[in-house]
Amino acid sequence: MCGIIGLLLANKDQHVNQLLFDGLTVLQHRGQDAAGMVTIDKQDRLRLRKDNGLVRDVFQQQHMLELQGPMGIGHVRYPTAGSSSQEEAQPFLTNYPLGIGVAHNGNLTNTDELQSSLKYSNFRHVNTDSDSEVLLNVFAESLTNELLQAKSDNTSQPFRMQDVIFGAMEKVMTSCQGGYAGCYLINGFGLVGFRDPNGIRPLVFGVRKSGGGQLGEVLQKGSSDSLDSISDQNELDYCIASESVAIDTLGFKLVRDVRAGEAIFIDLEGNCYSKVVHANPRHTPCIFEYVYFARPDSIMDGVSVYEARLNMGEKLAEKILRQFGDNHNVDVVIPVPDTSRTSALQAAYRLNVPFREGFMKNRYIGRTFIMPGQEKRKKSVRLKLNTIRREFEGKNVLLVDDSIVRGTTAGEIVQMARDAGAKNVYFSSAAPPIRYPNIYGIDLPSQKELIAFERNEEEIAAKIGCEWVVYQDQADLEESVNMAIPPHMEKFDGFDCSTFDGIYVTGQRMGDDYFTKLHSLRNDDAKATRNFGSVRSPSTLGGTDSPTMPKHTLDKIMVDGPKSSQSPQRELDHAMRVLEKRRMIAPSF
DSSP, X not given: OOEEEEEEOSOTTSOOHHHHHHHHHHTGGGOOSEEEEEEEOTTOEEEEEEEESOHHHHOOHHHHHHOOSSEEEEEEEOOSSSOSOGGGOSOEEEOSXXXXXXXXXXXXXXXXXXXXXXXXXXXXXXXXXXXXXHHHHHHHHHHHHHHHHHHHOOSSOXXXXXXXXXXXXXXXXXXXXXXXXXEEEETTTEEEEEEOTTOOSOOEEEEEETTSOOOOHHHHHTOTTGGGGGGGSSSEEEEEESSHHHHHHTTOEEEEEOOTTEEEEEETTSOEEEEEOSSSOOOOOBTHIIIIISOTTOEETTEEHHHHHHHHHHHHHHHHHHHHTTOOOOOEEEEOTTTTHHHHHHHHHHHTSOBOOOEEEOTTSOOTTTSOSHHHHHHHHHXXXXXXXXXXXXXEEEEEESOOSSSHHHHHHHHHHHHTTOSEEEEEESSOOOOSOOOSSOOOOOGGXXXXXXXXXXXXXXXXXXXXXXXXXXXXXXXXXHTTSOTTSOOOSOOBOHHHHOOOTTOOOTTSHHHHHHHHHHSHHHHHHHHHXXXXXXXXXXXXXXXXXXXXXXXXXXXXXXXXXXXXXXXXXXXXXXXXXXXXXXXXX
C-alpha cells in the first residue's frame, strides 16, 4: 500500500512541485517509509528527488527549487516488495524509450517470471528487488515495440500516440499479474494512469480550470460519464491520485475512478483519452481500503469511506447484541485512534452507551501497522497512546479497533486500559479475523505471525488479555460497503477479501510455492536481516544521497523528447530518431 499522484498543468510556465508536495502530504497516511517525485522541465530534463523519510523531511527548499516543470509524478512508500532501502524509493526512471517514470501502488505476483523475461529476452537490467521497477521496464519494452511497429506500418492511418500507449498498456495488463495502480510519466508526451484488471488498488482522477476559471456544466456535476466531454474543455489541469482527498485538497474536481483494466492518457495539449485495455476486467476492490487504509473523507469507487465505516460500526454492534443481548455489560465504548473512531461512534449509538475518547494520540509517531519490526511496534504503542484515566476507572470498557493483525497493539492497549483502572476490558474488531497473507500490496506478516492463525475468538481473547473478543462477520463487512454505493452506480463484481477468506481473485491458492517464498520474505526476522544488510549506494539513475553526492544535489537526467507542437508524423519521426539512437543491440549467440 502506497500513495501516488500525477499532475499535468495547462500553463507550461507553471510548476507542479508545490502541488505534488501538498498532494503527497495529504496521502502520507498511505506510506511513511519514503517519498519521491520527478518532474520534467522546459529542457526535457527529468528532475528526480527521492529518499527515505516523510514528505516534509525529504523535500527541503533547495530540492523544491530544482523540481521544475508543469508535469510530474510523486509517491509515498510503505514497503511490500523488496527492502526499505532508499534505492527502492519511487519514482523509478528509465531513459529508454523517450524517458519514462513510474509511481506504483500495489504488488505484482509474477515478478520473478517478468524479471527473467526482461533480462534474458529483452536484455533489460532491473537494478533493485522492487516490482515497481519491473512494472516500469515491462511498459518501456512494450512501448518500444509499439513505436517500432508504428514506424514499420505502411498504412495511410496517421500516427496516434494514444493508440501506441493503449497497445503497450494492453501488453502490460496481460503480462503483469497482481493488484496494482499507477502513473507513467512519458517525456514529451504526457501522463498515463492505469488500474489492474480486477480494480484491486484504487485510483481516481480530477480536473480544474487552469487559472481558476469555472468548469463546464458536465464537469461541475461530476458525472461518471463525463470523460468524453473533458477534451472539449479548454485549458484544463489534470490530477491522478490514489484517493479523492488529494483531488479535493488541491482544488480539483473529482471526475471519477479509473476503471478496472483501464488506462487513461493525457497528452501535453490537454487531450484526455481512455480505454479499457484488458479483455475481461472484473471490479473487485480491496475491502481493506475501506476498513483501514483510506482516509474517511475519501470517496473510493463512488463509496464514501466515512459512510462505509459508520455501517461497519452499526453491524458490529448488532453482532454484539445478538451474542450478549441487552445485558452486554458495556459501560462505555472507546475507540483505538484513529481509523476506528467512525465505527466506534456508531457502535456506541447502536448499543445505547456513551462514546468516550480514552486514548490520546501522539501524532508524531508512525502508524504501528506499517511500522517494521515487532519490538519497534510494541514500544511504539506506548509512545503513541496515553490513557485518560477518568474514562476507564471502574468501568466495563468496550475497545473498538479497525482490525487485529499480529495482536501486538491490541495486547498493549488492553493492558493500558487495565492499568488505567478498567474493571473489565472487551475488544471488538470492525474487520473479520485476518488469517491469510495479502499478496496485492498490503504488507501483512507471514501467516504464522497473524494472531488469528489457527486460533478461535476465545483463544485470541486470552492471548491479548481481555474478557472477550468480537469480530465483524465478513458478510456484514461486505454489506457495509455495498450499502454505501450510490443508487446510480453499478454494484461491484465482488471484493478482494483474501486476508479474511484466503480466496485470491488472481487465482493463487494457499500452499502454492508463491506463499512459501512470501513467508521467507515477510516474517519479521527476514525483514530485519534484509534491511540491516541494505547498502546505501547511489541509484544508477540518481536522486538519492551518497558519499559523493551532497544532500542538496538533485540528479538531472537529460532525455530528448518531441515538442507537443509538432505534427503527428514529425512526432513519430522524432520518437524514432531517439529510439534508433539509443536502441540496444542484442548480442549474437
